[in-house]
Amino acid sequence: ELNKETLSIVAGATDSSLVVSFTPSDTTDKSITWTSSAPTYATVSADGVVTGVAAGESTITATSKNSKTATCVVTVTAS
Secondary structure, eight states, rough: BBBBEEEETTTOEOOOOOOBSSSTTOOOOOOOEEESSSSTTTOOOOOOOOEESEEEEEEEEETTSOOOOEEEEEEEEEE
């Protein structure tokens, strides 16, 4: 799961506050694939850093090795 369900960011800014929690906590493979539903508005890097691109909304999804997912809705406002 992610530590946030929603996030607000300004276009042009970055946010590295998304943190994944694993259950059980002793999970051995903690690799995550990050994706953005609308990279026109917000992108996400391989380490979970979100960048606001343009005003709009995007859903950031973290997918674990065993295909479990967690999402955060990112609202980007104009700078």
